[in-house]
Amino acid sequence: MDTTRGVGPRATFGQRLGAYLIDIVVTNVVVYILTSFMKSGGASLLLSFLISLGYFAVFEGSGSGQTVGKLLLGIRVVDFETGSHISYGRAFARNIGRWLSGLVFLLGYLWMLWDRDRQTWHDKIASTTVVPVADFPVERWPG
16 A cells, blocks of 8 residues: 555656766766866866756756656656646755755665655655656656
8 A cells, every 4th residue: 555645656766866877977077078177176166066956956947847867767856745847946945955865874865765755855845756757747858
């Protein structure tokens, strides 16, 4: 018996991890290209942080709720209660929460493995969940 609350089926841990790893590669390629011309390590670090923050906020806040990794793995971020897409502001808050999820030995990411709603800490902060596109279709990407 499924005891989850909120909207229907959830993405698996493997899908979410795979999508995140793809997104890390995408953002790191962009960061590498842009920072290869910079002399200052501090400026490179700041640019890296801003690119990551913007990437997740823009793509997850779009109508599709999908980053490149989520698109490739067939999952998306939606509102926990309604299943609709989230705003850019909530996507931004979710991304700030992602930093908190990783702060204590990645515990916030692993939280979904035993949480009855299969939410990470950053999902809880932004009241979101990650679902399969098969159950929550996307009209167009990036939306």
